Amino acid sequence: xxxxxxxxxxxxxxxxxxxxTVRRIKPAITPVxxxxxxxxxxxxxxxxxxxxxxxxxxxxxxxxxxxxLGGRPVxxxxxxxxxxxLANPVIGASGPFGYGVEVADLVDLPRLGxxxxxxxxxxxxxxxxxxxVVEIPAGLLLGIGPQNPGxxxxxxxxxxxxxxxAVPVILSLCADTAGELGEAVRRLDGEPGIAALxxxxxxGGSARGVPGLDPDAAAAWVAAARRATDLPVIAKLTAxxxxxxxxxxxxxxxGADAVSAVNTLPGLLPAADRRGPALGSAYGGICGPAxxxxxxxxxxxxxxxxxxxxxxxxxxxxxxxVLDFLAVGASAVGVGVAALADPxxxxxxxxxxxxxxxxxxxxxxxxxxxxxxPSRPGPPSNRGAEYAR
Amino acid sequence: xxSREISPGQWLLAWHAxxxxxxxxxxxxxxxxxxxxxxxxLRRPFAIATADAASGTLTIQAAGSHGPSGSSPPAWAAGLxxxxxxxxxxxVGRAVDVDPRSRHLLLVAEGAAxxxxxxxxxxxxxxxxxxxxxxxxxxxxxxxxxxxLPDEVEYVVATADGSxxxxxxxxxxxxxxxxxxxQSFAAGPPALLARLATLAGGRRQRLGVATLGRKxxxxxxxxxxxxxxxxxxxxxxxLESPVGCAAGTCLACVVPGTSGPVRACxxxxxxxxxxIDWERWS
Numbered sequence: 022x023x024x025x026x027x028x029x030x031x032x033x034x035x036x037x038x039x040x041x042t043v044r045r046i047k048p049a050i051t052p053v054x055x056x057x058x059x060x061x062x063x064x065x066x067x068x069x070x071x072x073x074x075x076x077x078x079x080x081x082x083x084x085x086x087x088x089x090l091g092g093r094p095v096x097x098x099x100x101x102x103x104x105x106x107l108a109n110p111v112i113g114a115s116g117p118f119g120y121g122v123e124v125a126d127l128v129d130l131p132r133l134g135x136x137x138x139x140x141x142x143x144x145x146x147x148x149x150x151x152x153x154v155v156e157i158p159a160g161l162l163l164g165i166g167p168q169n170p171g172x173x174x175x176x177x178x179x180x181x182x183x184x185x186x187a188v189p190v191i192l193s194l195c196a197d198t199a200g201e202l203g204e205a206v207r208r209l210d211g212e213p214g215i216a217a218l219x220x221x222x223x224x225g226g227s228a229r230g231v232p233g234l235d236p237d238a239a240a241a242w243v244a245a246a247r248r249a250t251d252l253p254v255i256a257k258l259t260a261x262x263x264x265x266x267x268x269x270x271x272x273x274x275x276g277a278d279a280v281s282a283v284n285t286l287p288g289l290l291p292a293a294d295r296r297g298p299a300l301g302s303a304y305g306g307i308c309g310p311a312x313x314x315x316x317x318x319x320x321x322x323x324x325x326x327x328x329x330x331x332x333x334x335x336x337x338x339x340x341x342x343v344l345d346f347l348a349v350g351a352s353a354v355g356v357g358v359a360a361l362a363d364p365x366x367x368x369x370x371x372x373x374x375x376x377x378x379x380x381x382x383x384x385x386x387x388x389x390x391x392x393x394x395p396s397r398p399g400p401p402s403n404r405g406a407e408y409a410r
Numbered sequence: 411x412x413s414r415e416i417s418p419g420q421w422l423l424a425w426h427a428x429x430x431x432x433x434x435x436x437x438x439x440x441x442x443x444x445x446x447x448x449x450x451x452l453r454r455p456f457a458i459a460t461a462d463a464a465s466g467t468l469t470i471q472a473a474g475s476h477g478p479s480g481s482s483p484p485a486w487a488a489g490l491x492x493x494x495x496x497x498x499x500x501x502v503g504r505a506v507d508v509d510p511r512s513r514h515l516l517l518v519a520e521g522a523a524x525x526x527x528x529x530x531x532x533x534x535x536x537x538x539x540x541x542x543x544x545x546x547x548x549x550x551x552x553x554x555x556x557x558x559l560p561d562e563v564e565y566v567v568a569t570a571d572g573s574x575x576x577x578x579x580x581x582x583x584x585x586x587x588x589x590x591x592x593q594s595f596a597a598g599p600p601a602l603l604a605r606l607a608t609l610a611g612g613r614r615q616r617l618g619v620a621t622l623g624r625k626x627x628x629x630x631x632x633x634x635x636x637x638x639x640x641x642x643x644x645x646x647x648x649l650e651s652p653v654g655c656a657a658g659t660c661l662a663c664v665v666p667g668t669s670g671p672v673r674a675c676x677x678x679x680x681x682x683x684x685x686i687d688w689e690r691w692s
Contacts (some may be wrong), residue, residue: 119659123676139659147671150690154654154662157454161654165661168671179602361655362443363497397653 043345076196094376096154096385097371099134099353101330102278103253105217107134107189107353110386111371112357114334115140115193115219115257116366120179121186131187132368134353138175140195140221143205145171150301155290160309160336161358162288163301164302167195167224172205183214191217191255194246195224199232203245210250220246220277222268223261223284233259233284236271247276255332258282260319266326266402273327281332281355282319286312309358310336317349318402324350324391324397338366340373347386348393412492413483417552419476420522421483422459428466430500434458434529436508437680440470440500441656444486454486455653457526457597457679458501471525483522502656505678506530506595508539515539516591516597518606520546520580520598524554526648526679527597532584535560542566542587546598549573579664581605588613593641595680597648600691609681610645634669634685635677643682649674666690 067100074333147170195204222233287304317333456470567575651674654662
């Protein structure tokens with residue numbers, strides 16, 4: 022199964038046109054100023070291979086500079102386990118890209134490392150009443166709720182499209198119980214186009230809270246998914262957990278192939294007239310740059326606690342943020358709310374990351390992972406943050 | 411780029427954006443990356459007020475500040491100079507659906523929301539339709555200047571304090587014109603739109619006539635939200651909702667519809683009045 026997943030994607034990439042879905046979607050939005058013309062190299066041949074261009078140039082007798090070819094090749098590929106290999110470490114995080122199809126005419130999706138869908142449940146959900154979004158300093162408070170048309174409808178509408186895409190599509194799943202999650206995962210058996218699953222552990226759960234808070238509950242959810250599929254399983258952690266390292270170790274033991282950190286954190290704002298909360302859902306999820314130091318802290322702790330790859334998510338808005346997440350141990354980085362204002366951002370970040378690697382003189386992005394980590398594991402943050410010694 | 415104040419605190423901003431200006435149709439919006447202190451992460455939606463394909467110019471209306479010490483354009487636009495570039499996405503959303511057979515259009519707007527119907531005025535006049543524009547404002551000073559409208563439009567004003575035109579809410583004027591109009595379009599605060607939707611719902615009974623050309627029970631049923639259904643509905647409303655991504659993925663601009671939630675940025679901003687669940691939308 023490991024091999025088949027990999028081989029299938031390679032087969033698609035080799036035969037695909039550059040952006041296979043663009044012509045199929047009626048463009049509703051025309052980007053006015055494209056940030057840059059399409060890159061000279063297609064998505065199915067990212068700048069990760071051996072130095073074929075320079076070899077060709079030498080044989081033809083003309084030697085264009087490396088800059089003209091996009092610079093010295095940098096190995097951006099990331100292996101997230103169980104055959105899930107990304108062409109680059111920049112992922113479209115769950116939410117801002119919907120199911121991908123909506124933005125296919127706006128974003129050069131094949132150049133993303135992977136695309137995570139909106140969180141999807143077994144049954145359709147209507148989401149929260151409005152207002153659903155409030156801006157906060159350096160971020161958003163989101164009260165959208167997992168509004169989605171249900172797993173059946175999503176597979177019917179999108180799975181066939183995903184199967185034709187070069188970009189790996191990671192389906193984000195949410196559920197009320199571990200049993201419901203297992204049922205949803207079983208439903209995916211034999212569905213084409215899904216490269217991996219991301220389990221949203223900040224949704225549903227018991228009276229004691231969402232499963233991401235408790236190592237036992239989180240392990241039970243991951244195990245339920247693990248039993249039902251051979252697809253790579255990514256567990257999305259929440260920074261709300263008292264000891265996020267314990268949760269990470271529990272999901273690793275339960276069979277998660279990778280973990281992603283972090284989901285939004287609960288927050289609240291009063292309405293403008295101060296006669297109630299600003300959001301229809303009262304609580305909202307804090308996301309954006311305001312969340313970034315928290316996400317970096319969690320990635321820092323989790324990478325020291327587990328052996329599986331970690332995907333860092335939280336307020337990434339510039340290539341410096343990507344490098345920060347890599348430095349604290351993330352193997353890949355998700356771009357979330359910043360993509361709402363700038364849909365082309367993740368694609369640009371992947372290019373800028375390659376440039377940054379050249380500037381730093383590294384041949385593979387993996388060399389940048391974990392450079393900020395201590396040589397010996399430090400104390401956990403739950404021993405007190407600013408007061409710990 | 412050009413900006414000028416058209417009424418206290420309301421600014422008209424013009425940009426050279428040929429691709430958007432050519433494609434823009436009434437009801438659509440642009441999603442502007444405003445540069446604001448603090449680096450707020452979302453773009454701002456603005457209705458396309460006018461779009462001139464020949465010169466590639468489009469205008470929007472935005473709130474600035476107005477006080478005794480003088481007035482200034484919106485803070486994010488104040489620092490822009492002619493020649494500066496602005497990041498905008500558009501045109502966003504669907505256009506209003508005007509039935510080709512409609513001769514008489516009744517437009518109802520209140521306050522700054524008139525920008526959502528401004529382009530429809532130009533299109534209707536160009537297509538040779540008669541337009542009546544009913545406009546509501548708090549005082550005479552804040553009324554949209556008639557000099558910015560084409561001469562062909564019959565412009566009727568209502569002010570809350572009675573300082574100009576009809577004293578009272580603009581919805582009072584609708585009954586005078588509903589028999590004349592073939593189709594009606596409205597933009598404004600939710601309370602006004604809800605009242606107009608109620609009025610539109612009782613129109614057929616009051617007038618004792620069928621609406622545009624469709625026999626009772628005849629023809630195939632049209633799905634709600636389709637252009638046919640919208641053309642058939644007497645009233646279309648252009649909603650203002652906080653738009654996040656304008657691509658239909660963030661689901662921030664969702665408004666409650668009678669057959670489930672609908673996105674203002676993709677299924678709208680214009681909707682047939684009977685598509686919206688007015689009790690749940692405020």
